[in-house]
Amino acid sequence: MLPTSLAGPTLNWFKNLASGSSASFQDLRDKFISQYYRNKRPAKDVSSLYTMKQHEDERFQAFLTRFNLVKSIVMECHPSTAVQAFKLAMNRRTPYHTSLVVNTPKTIDELNEKADGFVRLEEEEAANARKTSIIST
CATH class of the missing domain: 1.10.1200 (Non-ribosomal Peptide Synthetase Peptidyl Carrier Protein; Chain A)
Known part of the structure; x- marks a missing residue:
């Protein structure tokens, strides 16, 4: 079901993963976070x-x-x-x-x-x- 909820660059990233490269959903989640965490703006203080x-x-x-x-x-x-x-x-x-x-x-x-x-x-x-x-x- 995951691919149906993805679009654009995220879907391309998913399609380009090597077949069998994730042993579990948690492994896939970790790869996703690793890929897109850099895009997160760091929180700032007041x-x-x-x-x-x-x-x-x-x-x-x-x-x-x-x-x-x-x-x-x-x-x-x-x-x-x-x-x-x-x-x-x-x-x-x-x-x-x-x-x-x-x-x-x-x-x-x-x-x-x-x-x-x-x-x-x-x-x-x-x-x-x-x-x-x-x-x-």
């Missing part, structure tokens, strides 16, 4: 959030995506800790930073919800800048 910084020329949405990616592999991080790390990491000259200081979200979900508005604002400002440059040329 200090990795505190070492992040938004680059001067980095758009807010790109930074938010990068922060959430790192946050997703951090082990055991309290929501308020993640929010605090985000506040420290972001560019302080943005309207979103000011908004976070005035009204700090309690969870990452609240932070992301609030961030959506600023992402839309950033996108609109970029679109307006493109329109202005087209008109002026």
Whole structure:
């Protein structure tokens, strides 16, 4: 039944195993883990959030995506800790930073919800800048 649940590169890996190379299902499982364990992202601790910084020329949405990616592999991080790390990491000259200081979200979900508005604002400002440059040329 196992081959019917595999697809793509994993199915190719399975098909390329030498016939009789696994003496048991546990042996096959061990080979599978050995093959694909390298693809697993290593877990990080909360200090990795505190070492992040938004680059001067980095758009807010790109930074938010990068922060959430790192946050997703951090082990055991309290929501308020993640929010605090985000506040420290972001560019302080943005309207979103000011908004976070005035009204700090309690969870990452609240932070992301609030961030959506600023992402839309950033996108609109970029679109307006493109329109202005087209008109002026």
